[in-house]
Amino acid sequence: MQRFILRDDNLESAFIALSKQLPAPIINNTMQIPVVMGSGIIKSIFLEEGLHMRYTRLRYYEDIEVIRLARQSDCEIIFALCFLLAPGPFKLTKPYIKPVVHPGYPNNVFLTSNNSRLSTRIPEGVLSHTIELLFSREWLYTHLSGMEDKIEAVTAVLGEEDLIAVLAETTQPADEHLLSEIEMEVHKPLFNLLTIRSRALTLLANIIDRLPGRDKASLPARESYYVQTIRLVEQRLVQSLQDMLPSQKQLAREFALSESTLKRHFKAIYGKTMYEYYLEKKMDLAKNLLQEKKISVSETAYRLGYEKVSAFIIIFKKYHKVLPGSLK
Numbered sequence: 001m002q003r004f005i006l007r008d009d010n011l012e013s014a015f016i017a018l019s020k021q022l023p024a025p026i027i028n029n030t031m032q033i034p035v036v037m038g039s040g041i042i043k044s045i046f047l048e049e050g051l052h053m054r055y056t057r058l059r060y061y062e063d064i065e066v067i068r069l070a071r072q073s074d075c076e077i078i079f080a081l082c083f084l085l086a087p088g089p090f091k092l093t094k095p096y097i098k099p100v101v102h103p104g105y106p107n108n109v110f111l112t113s114n115n116s117r118l119s120t121r122i123p124e125g126v127l128s129h130t131i132e133l134l135f136s137r138e139w140l141y142t143h144l145s146g147m148e149d150k151i152e153a154v155t156a157v158l159g160e161e162d163l164i165a166v167l168a169e170t171t172q173p174a175d176e177h178l179l180s181e182i183e184m185e186v187h188k189p190l191f192n193l194l195t196i197r198s199r200a201l202t203l204l205a206n207i208i209d210r211l212p213g214r215d216k217a218s219l220p221a222r223e224s225y226y227v228q229t230i231r232l233v234e235q236r237l238v239q240s241l242q243d244m245l246p247s248q249k250q251l252a253r254e255f256a257l258s259e260s261t262l263k264r265h266f267k268a269i270y271g272k273t274m275y276e277y278y279l280e281k282k283m284d285l286a287k288n289l290l291q292e293k294k295i296s297v298s299e300t301a302y303r304l305g306y307e308k309v310s311a312f313i314i315i316f317k318k319y320h321k322v323l324p325g326s327l328k
Helices: 013-021 137-143 148-158 173-186 193-214 225-239 248-254 259-270 274-291 297-303 309-320
Strands: 002-007 030-032 038-048 051-060 064-069 078-084 091-093 109-113 118-122 128-136 167-169
Touching: 002 013, 013 030, 013 038, 038 193, 051 173, 051 193, 078 193, 128 137, 128 173, 128 193, 173 193, 225 248, 225 259, 225 274, 248 259, 259 274, 274 297, 274 309, 297 309
Parallel strands: 002 064
Antiparallel strands: 030 038, 038 051, 051 128, 064 118, 078 109, 078 128, 091 118, 109 167
């Protein structure tokens, strides 16, 4: 059995790694399988920032196992939505356990993330015919606005560390029509990227809309990924009390969230905006420094990152209803 070991550290890393392991050159974003190993092609198409598509149509002359390693801790979460255009007897597995899902009717659509170590086994001679959409979590929230609740139900499962999670669905006639249009476009010498991208966006919206809504009870009852992340954001705010509040854009980038998701979840968990929460903690610390530590008003202001003592006094009075000097 031939094995390929890949990892989606970014949207193109697995494609490049496979090219080196086959080995097969990448020409115009296309790999031709070496004739000694089989026949067929794999294409990688950049649709837009944060969204790629892989198209596969090939047969191997021996059994193949493609092992996808879990992402490294410093890499972003990447989701993969795979459509099986010719379902066969191959399966997704994880070492030492039984197969998670068996592709084929009624399930021929699978959504996974690079948080889990998975392997795909393709028997000798079986047609591997797929369209796979890869996208980042931030891209998902940015481009499928209005579907946040459904997206969160999916990402809460696929965003879990050390959780082997595969969400399975079935294509509908509308999906199959879109897939057919994408495949026809891909085979053109000069394909229309706009056509492929528009069909891909519609496919994603269709599947995400169906996945969590149809059987929410089947999703593991685990603490939401966002609760864990927002707790880390709160710790980051507390660590910044003696400095200036990081911008929402900076925090969103640091914790790999969209700004709207960051703001919404923080307020839902702590009941305040990030600025309100940060200011409350900052003014409580100021009160402690003045009363318990017996530090002067000016030194307290400078310790808390205020360049002007007068600005600190105004904010302190507004929050505590007394002048900071009266606490001495």
